[in-house]
Amino acid sequence: MRVDVVTIFPAFFDVLEVSLLGKARGAGLLDVRVHDLRDYTTDRHRTVDDTPYGGGAGMVMKPEPWGLALDAIVADADAGDRPTFIFPSPAGERFSQGTARELSEASHLVFGCGRYEGIDERVFAYAATLGDVRLMSLGDYVLNGGEVASMAMIEAIGRLIPGVVGNPESLVEESHEDGLLEYPSYTKPASWRGHEVPDVLLSGHHGRVAEWRHAQRVERTRERRPDLLPGDLEA
Numbered sequence: 001m002r003v004d005v006v007t008i009f010p011a012f013f014d015v016l017e018v019s020l021l022g023k024a025r026g027a028g029l030l031d032v033r034v035h036d037l038r039d040y041t042t043d044r045h046r047t048v049d050d051t052p053y054g055g056g057a058g059m060v061m062k063p064e065p066w067g068l069a070l071d072a073i074v075a076d077a078d079a080g081d082r083p084t085f086i087f088p089s090p091a092g093e094r095f096s097q098g099t100a101r102e103l104s105e106a107s108h109l110v111f112g113c114g115r116y117e118g119i120d121e122r123v124f125a126y127a128a129t130l131g132d133v134r135l136m137s138l139g140d141y142v143l144n145g146g147e148v149a150s151m152a153m154i155e156a157i158g159r160l161i162p163g164v165v166g167n168p169e170s171l172v173e174e175s176h177e178d179g180l181l182e183y184p185s186y187t188k189p190a191s192w193r194g195h196e197v198p199d200v201l202l203s204g205h206h207g208r209v210a211e212w213r214h215a216q217r218v219e220r221t222r223e224r225r226p227d228l229l230p231g232d233l234e235a
């Protein structure tokens with residue numbers, strides 16, 4: 001998968017070099033390229049923002065540098081390639097494990113990281129002439145810009161690309177894959193600082209272990225995330 005990121009803070013993405021996704025890049029499964037939006041400005045001050053039409057607080061990101069940056073990315077991609085453009089925004093649709101799965105099948109994603117009060121709305125309309133456009137929110141809170149949100153989405157999507165996570169079975173029983181939270185995990189020692197591993201896990205009885213884990217998943221989902229439960233498991 002090819003991933004381009006447009007940002008005024010490229011250094012945020014240095015961390016992609018390390019850990020799982022760093023390995024995926026090394027193995028050629030993930031080709032991430034980070035672009036500095038200021039490289040696409042044309043004035044001496046490398047200006048990326050201006051005051052909002054209609055008045056109001058804050059600054060808006062100017063469309064021209066975005067247009068040039070998106071053009072450069074598309075010009076550098078394979079002929080006929082129509083990327084999916086993702087603009088992180090608290091005003092976007094909610095990003096979920098389902099969205100991550102869907103986007104992990106794409107061949108080319110472009111993340112556009114906004115700062116200030118946002119990006120001139122016409123940038124989204126222009127991007128829609130080049131490919132699909134998704135405004136995506138991580139949740140109901142506000143971050144300073146799209147960088148941290150893009151990192152989270154790149155990690156959630158990247159780990160679903162075949163070969164990135166070594167054992168694909170470890171992806172199956174995770175929270176949010178089937179609508180229930182994950183069961184609790186334990187390792188040695190069986191007794192630690194007065195806290196015991198549940199007996200059933202030491203029993204060697206696979207059927208009872210599976211039953212216990214399922215019950216734990218339902219119970220913690222009911223306690224912590226009742227909004228995830230289908231009607232017949234609620235209350």
Ligand code: 6GU
Nearest residue numbers: 088089138139141143149
């Ligand atoms: Cl995707 N962006 C920003 N700026 N804030 C957010 C967010 C995204 N998701 C939740 N808060």
